[in-house]
Amino acid sequence: MVNNVVSLDKLKAFWHSEVHDEQKWAVNMKLLRALGMFAGGVFLMRSYDFLPLLLLSLLVANCASRPLYRLPSEAKHATKKPLQTSRPYNLAHRGSNGELPEETAPAYMRAIEEGADFIETDILSSKDGVLICHHDVNLDDTTDVADHKEFADRKRTYEVQGMNMTGFFTVDFTLKELKTLGAKQRYPFRDQQYNGKFPIITFDEYISIALDAPRVVGIYPEIKNPVFINQQVKWADGKKFEDKFVETLEKYGYKGSYMSEDWLKQPIFIQSFAATSLVYISSMTDSPKLFLIDDVTILTEDTNKTYAEITSDAYLDYIKPYVIGIGPWKDTIVPVSNNRLMTPTDLVARAHSRNLQVHPYTYRNENQFLHLEFNQDPYLEYDYWLNKIGVDGLFTDFTGSLHNYQELKSPLPQQQ
Structure with missing residues (x-):
């Protein structure tokens, strides 16, 4: 009707x-x-x-020539509802990407509408040095680039994190060209009706979505694949990818240590799988940082260490002065065998003993992502991780589900 x-x-x-x-x-x-x-x-x-x-x-037709939002944002903070800090954070992983194509403006706006505390994104660069929001250096899985015959000659093979990868890469397209592509759902079992409708957005546009929200919403940008980006993109002023990342945050007033007045006004967590990048920017910004941790068998992109070595007591002691937390793959915290949970490791306890927060990833509603103990019920998974494992925030593809669970189990005080 x-x-x-x-x-x-x-x-x-x-x-x-x-x-x-x-x-x-x-x-x-x-x-x-x-x-x-x-x-x-x-x-x-x-x-x-x-x-x-x-x-x-x-x-969509106009986005190549101008941003989605007037920049910088003119939203006023004084009248906004503050960020909740009384319960674990609801971290919208690439926006509400269980419903909409990841890292698009609609996915982020939907996540805010559904109750996200922070909207998370991955920052990469275009060929002409504009910082963009996109998870993979390769465009193939989440855009319609293969349908654009004008770009057929852009297919390349690069070494990315020690592996050869063939496809279409962000670093071979200008921002104007990237803006002609339509985002699409990564997983075929999710809703496909929005494929091709929304463009890639810039780091600036992503920030404006958070600043223009009707309540205080944090941002959670990742310095993504910095080794590869610094190899392929050169800025005229000689600065590095990490420099440009921090400059963008400074332009919009992001600053302040965790829970400071400045931070509460414009909350932010900076994340990266590359510890060297987090150490590098530590002298540039006091905004809180989290070190991301992959499967223990994988080599980090910026060192010859495995994540098993990275999660040792010695390394946690080394990284502690630079970060306020870690963001592990959830199976690194609780190993899985034949889709059943095994005995949890002591990683959360060892992090908490060092006053490091733990924000694991990724929580998804679909049956294929839920281990057998959860009986196809994402609420049971949330309950396990928040109450038994005791983490401080969850990266979820389904912001609304986590919000609804938390409102049932730990509703916010009236003043929030």
């Missing part, structure tokens, strides 16, 4: 107007309770509760 018909021209005129950002967000939320169905120059609005996708859909 169609409840409203909104003309394309009116929506474009609204978007280009000088309406205050907070009012714009509120109107977006109201208008976009459902994804509009584009037909004959109008968007047909349905009534079920959904997210701000419609206006973003209108921007």
Whole structure:
């Protein structure tokens, strides 16, 4: 049943107007309770509760020439509901990517609507040195680049983290070219109807989504594949990828140690699998940092150490002055055999003994990701990790599920 018909021209005129950002967000939320169905120059609005996708859909054709949001953000902090700090953090892994293509503006806006404390992203670079939000240095799995015949000659083979990889890479495309690509769902068993509708966004655009939210929402950007990016992209001023990353954060006022007044105003965690990058930026920014940990058998990209060595007491003591926590793959904390949980390691206890937070990844609702002990119930998995293992935050693809669980088990105080 169609409840409203909104003309394309009116929506474009609204978007280009000088309406205050907070009012714009509120109107977006109201208008976009459902994804509009584009037909004959109008968007047909349905009534079920959904997210701000419609206006973003209108921007696909224009996004190469301008950002999704006016920059810098003009949202005011004084009237915003503060970040909750009384329970483990709900970390929206690549946005609400269980519902929408990962690391797109709609995925992040949906995650905020669903209750995320932080929206997480991976930062890479385009050929012309613009920092973008995209998980893989390779574009093949999550964009429609293969359908763009004009880019057929861009296929390359690179060595990435010690392995040869063939495909289309962000470092071989300018931002303008990347903006012509449409994002798509990584997993074929997830909803495919939004494939190709939303573009890759820049680091600046991602930050604006958080700053323009109607409450305080943190950002959780990753310095992704810094060894590869520094090999392939050279900036005219001679600076490194990590320098450009920090410069972007400084431009928007991100600063302050964990739980400081500045941090609570604009919360941020900086993450990376490359410990050398976190050490390198430690003199540039006092924003809190977390060291990501992969499977114990894998070599780190910036050293010859395995993550088994990286999780030793000696290494935790070494990295502690530079970080406030670790972000391990959850199977590194609790090993799995034949889809059943084994005896937990002491990694969480050893981290907590050093006052390091633990933010494991990744929690997903689908049966193929849930171990047998959880009986196909993501709430049981959340309960196990938050109450038995005792972690300090969870990276989830399904922000709404984690939020609903926490509201049932540990609702926030009224003032929050």
